[in-house]
Amino acid sequence: MTTIALNVNKQAVELSAEPRTCLADFVRDKLDLTGTHLGCEHGVCGACTVLLDGVPVRSCITYAVACEGADITTIEGLDEDEVTTELRAAFTREHALQCGYCTPGMLVSARDLVLRLPDADERRIRVGLSGNLCRCTGYVGIVRAVQSVIEARRARSIAPLTNGGRTGLGPAGSGRAAADRSEPQPARQSPVPARESIAPGSIADFTPATVLDQGFTLAHPPAKVFAMFDDVAGIAACLPGVSLTSPPRPERVEGLIRVRLGPIAASFEGAARVERDPATLSGRIVGIGTDQRSHSATQGEIRYCLLPLEGGAATAVELSIGYTLTGTLAQVGRPGLVRDLARRLVADFAANLDRHMSGVPSGPKTSAELSVWSIVSDVLRARIARVLGRRSGAG
Amino acid sequence: MKPAPFAYERPRDLDAALSMLAASNGSAKIIAGGQSLGPMLNLRLVQPELIIDISGLTELKRADVSGGELVLGALVTHADIEDGRTADVTRGAMRAVAANIAYRAVRNRGTIGGSLSHADPAADWISALAALGARMTLRSCAGARTMTIEAFVVGALESALQAGEIVESIHVPTRSASAHWGYAKSCRKTGEFAHAIGAVLIDPAAATARVVIGAIDTAPIVLTDAAGLFGGRIAADYKERFDAGIADAVLAKAGIDDVVQRHIHVGVLKRAVQEAAA
Known part of the structure; x- marks a missing residue:
């Protein structure tokens, strides 16, 4: 094993690997960057092409050890790249x-x-x-x-x-090793910086890749609901899977969201900021988070707007949930499943909110992770309801 | 498709690399861009105990014009030549050859010295540089020696490199203002190894012609005085005087028995002649 230090998608990485480990195996196996594909493994098919010091190379016939000090950009690192976006x-x-x-x-x-x-x-x-x-x-x-x-x-x-x-001249990625590496450095197995601390004020606006519109009603007047929405800690307690890691301020709320979709579980740790407009009884929450285990990151935005119902006695809460997911979890290319997950999370949120506002203590399930079994039983119930509905329609 | 385990060294300079190579007693292999050696390692066709990575050595990344010739360090890549990051004394000939070697991702790492060292008959530089009259310098701990490209390539994947010796530099003579250049190759798929290569450097003013017939599964046929292919003399009308029958006979004499193969080689050579005359 040799310690190899290089930069992958603008992050410094120092890992031990065998000299025979090709760059493709290095990014796939050690960094979970599985967007780099291996086809022929001898330089013919091009599936493994990555950028090395900014230019394309075959990562199957380029050994990671030969890229000491170099900059590698995999397909994951091109998410924000202008040309790649086009x-x-x-x-x-x-x-x-x-x-x-x-x-x-x-x-x-x-x-x-x-x-x-x-x-x-x-x-x-x-x-x-x-x-x-x-x-x-x-x-x-x-x-x-x-x-x-x-x-x-x-x-x-x-x-x-x-x-x-x-x-310069010579093979792309060559000559980047530090001139004198005195002695082999101890192997460190932390591919991603221990915790990407999110600097205050760095929660930027973004254009979500996916936007889901949801809505629910509450039997409380809009003004009361809007006041409730100002209670960040109270709202967080109603959001399934959400927990706060420090006392919240509107400009910065730090916390954790646990999400589970079938066997896929993630825990996004990050921060959000909260904006509200009393004139229109609307607001939004913009947040970013990373899941260390899967090397995935998300940006999310929840926009809400409160509309009076029943002459102001009740409220229609209209939600627009936008998110962008990058990393391993982004490979779950099933927006339908995510939409369904969001729908159930919002339903739980509405129920929790209603209980909270009515002064009823939250049930045990409220801040629990959503389990696969509840999804299965929900689906079964929905199917049975459909079958029964069809029968009654036929009869 | 993973290489057998090997040890790896990154020498800090050329002397250190030569010492390591000398000390290895033949169990080490030099790697530069790895675009020929890499596939062979992955296929386990080659299983060296030690890989000596010379890709970082700045001494081998030079490209200077001196004394009427271009001196290229062994680590200059095909893309370096293609993009014009090196001076060009061949009036575009080398750039065009470089631009059609394999694929861009390969050209970004593959080196001119590595390609020559590998001595694959189907590769471009051994034919193109032989036609251009280039020479190369080999270096070992014992010193350096210089030889022509045609003397360097001994056979398929066989070169004049001795144990402990590496390619240090390539010397390309300036192409004269009156010399015509033509280069053609036949590949069943763009970018793959050629099945036939024709390279010609014809100077009607000086009445000289160098002709190379390459990719013949062994060292290329290098005709330093190729007047015989053009009716005995080189003049402005050399294109019309090109004698396909003689070319065919040359190939037959070189041991290529397959008529179809000879036909392809002659056809590709004819294209190179036509390109030179264009």
């Missing part, structure tokens, strides 16, 4: 993937083409992507997607990358 939209629009296995490498290579070759025509794009094999699409959608991004950027007069994105 490419993702184009890939979606042009049906540029089916199974998605080649897509991470394809995006890394396509990004490089977009940056280097602003004049590329279809033939040059095809040649440029010839080192990335796709067995689903026949390449037509991929080529169209890349071409559309190149043309869009050309229309915006964006200049190509100078010097191919490199300054």
Whole structure:
């Protein structure tokens, strides 16, 4: 074992690995960055293509130990990248993937083409992507997607990358090792900085990847509900799975959210800020959190608006829940399941809130994690109800 | 598809690398970009006890023009040449060759010295640099020696490198203003190893021609005086005078019995001649 220190997606990483460990295995097995795919493992298929010191390389035939001190960017590190964002939209629009296995490498290579070759025509794009094999699409959608991004950027007069994105000579990623590494350093097994402390004021606005609209009613007047919403600790107690880790202030609420979807469990630790507008009886909560175990991060936003019902005796709470998930958990590509989870969390929240406002003590389930069994029984109950409904409709 | 375990050393300079190599008694392998060695390690075709990584050695990352020739350190990558980060004394010839080696991700790490050391007959540099009249310097603890590319490549994956010796630099002569260059290769799939390579450096003004027929499963055929392929003399009309029958005979004499193979090689060479004349 050798200690290898390098930077992955802008985070310093120091881990021990065998010299024979390729960069792809290193990021997949030790850092859970499984977006880098291994296909042929001998440099032909391109599925493992990542950025090394900013330029594409094959991570299956590049050994991690040879990248000492270098900067690695995997597909996960390109979430916010401008060109990759454009490419993702184009890939979606042009049906540029089916199974998605080649897509991470394809995006890394396509990004490089977009940056280097602003004049590329279809033939040059095809040649440029010839080192990335796709067995689903026949390449037509991929080529169209890349071409559309190149043309869009050309229309915006964006200049190509100078010097191919490199300054020095020699293999990408080479020569970055510290000149004199006196003695082998002790192995440290903490891939991610122990705790990413979130600096005050750094809870930024964002555009959620997914937005779910939910609503419920409470048998209390809007003004009372709005006042209740100002009680952060009280609200937190009503939110399933939420616990606070320090006394809350509106500009900064620190806490933990435990979420479980079937066998998938996560515990997002983070912070939020709360905004309210008494004039419109509306507000929002913006938060960020990370789940250390799965190396996943989330940004979330809950917007609420209170509307009077029954002449002001009751309140309709309209919620818009937006979130963006990155990391391992983002691979759960089942928005329907998440929507269902949100629906049940909101229903629990409403029930807890109602009990809290009516002065009834919360039941034992209120701040418990949602278990798979309750999901199963809920689904079964819903199905039985549907069957019964159908029967009665038929009869 | 994982390599057998190996030890790894990252020497701090060329002397240290040469000492390690000398001390290893043949059980070590030099790695630079690893784009040829990597696949062989992964396939366990090669199982060295020790890998000596020279990729960080700045002494091997030079690219200077001196005395009418370009001196490239062994670690200069194909992408370095493709992008023009190195001076070009061949008026675009080397850039075009570099740009069509394998794929960009490979060119970003694969080195000119590594490609030559590997001596794969189907690789581009052994043919292209032989046609350009390049030489190379090999170094060991005992000293350095210089030889032509055609002398360096002995056979398929066989070079003149002796135990303890590594490729240090490549010397590329300036292409004269009147010299025409043509390079063609046949690949069944873009970027894969060539099945036929033709490289020509023809100077009608000086009445000289260097012709290389490569990717023939052994060291390339290098004709330093190729007038015979053009009716005995090199002049402005060399394209019309190209004699496919002679080329075929040269290939047959080199031991290529398969008529179809010879046909492909002759066809690719003809394309290189046409490109030079264009």
